[in-house]
Structure formats: structure tokens, C-alpha cells
Amino acid sequence: MKKTSTLILLAIALLGLQSCNSNDDDQTASILDGTGITLDGDVDCCSAEEALQVYKFLKTVKIIPELSTEVDGKYNVFAYSKTGKFSVGYNEIYFVAVKKGTGNYVKNFDVTNLSPLMTMTAMNMKHSTPVGSSVDSFNDKYLAVKRGWVSFLMASTDKDFWVLSYDVKVLGHQKTVADASFSVEALPQGQTWLQSFKTGDATYFISLVDPQNYQIGSNSISAYVSKKSNPATQPYVVAEEVFTIEIVPTMPDMGGHSSPGNEALTKQADGTYQGLINLTMTGYWKIDLTVKDKEGNVIAENIHFDVTI
Ligand SMILES: [Cu+2]
Helix, strand or coil: CHHHHHHHHHHHHHHHHHCCCCCCHHHHHHHHCCCCCCCCECCCCCEHHHHHHHHHHHCCCEECHHHCEEECCCEEEEEEECCCCEECEEEEEEEEEEECCCCCEECCEEEEEEEEEEEECCCCEEECCEECCCCEECCCCCCCCEEEEEEECCCCCCCEEEEEEEEEEECCEEEEEEEEEECEECCCCCCECEEEEEECCEEEEEEECCHHHCCCEEEEEEEEEEECCCCCCCCECECCCCCEEEEEEEEHHHCCECCCCCEEEEECCCCCEEEEEEECCCCEEEEEEEEECCCCCEEEEEEEEEEEC
């Protein structure tokens, strides 16, 4: 009997090496008493195929060690961005939870209360910045990767610094990451991907999503509109109000010509604003914005994005 158990364990261990399996104590116990375990994957994770997709995805992003954490000595939670850095404007942030020891991914974990905070020492004030409404799986090929976004208002300087706090819960184990320091870089000249406007007492921020992906020709243009919080130290959530953002791209360095086929950004069911922008050649584009309210009244103009492709 002892020998049989050892063989079963050995077989499970070998399967674990090939797939996203785990042989930690809880699972070994459940194997031995015959209660539910699937041999083709870690019960807390995914199929071997899904684990491979996660692994491949993580090769396209870079870890941010200062925002990563450990939970109860059992799990590592790793934070990533596309470049391993953040810059002013819209940035996606990704999270993955892995079991320490096995390195297996955990599919069901939650990241909540993503709260960036800037301290501006010279002005003796603190403020937050626009943040996406939740951190969620976004691709059914790699459910174990969670994505959120933050749009940073300002770059870090020697006097102005950013910290991030968030809560994470992995298989019942809770951790609060408090005030983890990180830095935000300025965008190069010719790139302005964040704008603000006011109406009444409210201040709104428009965050352009991933303009670095624009190519010559017609591009879908995507943005979020967020509302400044009161107090300003709370994350700025996606605005409930509905606006229309008209766009006129021009090339100031080439006689100010525009392009045909641009379409205003309108609010979609998922909370994003979507439109079309036609960038007919490489170079610097100034994108003039006119914001209208639901009734069509102009509430902001003379603001623009800059995009250089
Ligand atoms: Cu600031």
C-alpha cells in the first residue's frame, strides 16, 4: 500500500512538471483521499495550454519589482507594465499570482482598490489620478492575468513622487500593499496623451489609450474620461456623464493640413470612448479636441492631444 501511494505521488509529481499542476500539501491530501483533483491542471489554475498562454503573454510585458508583493509566504503577486516603466498618461498594469515553490499560476485572485497618490512637496499637497474601474481578466486565453489601468497626470521629479496602494486576495489570503514607491516618466516632446477640461465645478481628464500603436492611415482612437475626485487624494473614477469628443488632426509643420474620415469619440457600453482618426503620414499631429455635453453644447475647446508617429 505504501509503495502504491508513493507511485501515485510520483506520477502526480511528474504530471506537475509537464503541466500547470501543483503538488502542494493540500492537494496531495486530496489526491490521497480521492477527492476532486484533475490530472490535467492545477485546480487553482488552468489547463497546461492556458498556463502556456500566460507564460507567453508575460514574455511581452516587463515586471515592476517595486509593485510586486508576497502574500502570507505562500504566493507571489507580480505586477507588470508593457515596458517595466510608467509614463505620463494611460498605462496598463498587469498582475499575476503564483504559488511559491511550484511557480504555478493562480487563476482566481482579486486586485482591488488600486490607489495611486502623488505627493508634491513644494506645493505641500497630494493628489490621485485617473484609474480604471476594476482589475480583471481580459483575454480568455490567459484568465490568470489581470489587467487594470492608471493614467498618470504628472511625471515624478526629485520633489514630486508617486506611491501605489492596492489590496490583493489570493485563495482566501489577503494582503494590503501600502504606499509602494515607483516612478513615472515624462513623455517625449511631441506626445501629449492626457488632457483636462472643466464644466461647472467638475474637472475631467481625457486619457488617450495606447496612441503608440497608431499607424499611417485610419486608426481606431480610444479614450477614457475620468472625473477628478473630492478629496483629490481618492482615485479619479471613470465619469458617469456622457460626452462627445470631436477631433480634428492637423499637421502644423506641413501647412496645417488635416485629413478626411475622422470620427468623433462617443461613449460605448464598456465605458470607453471610441472614434476613428486618420493619420495620413508619419510625423507630428496636433489633434484638436472639442468636447460637447449630451445636449450638444460645447463645453471645452482649445485643448489638444499631440501624437507623433
Ligand atoms: Cu502632481
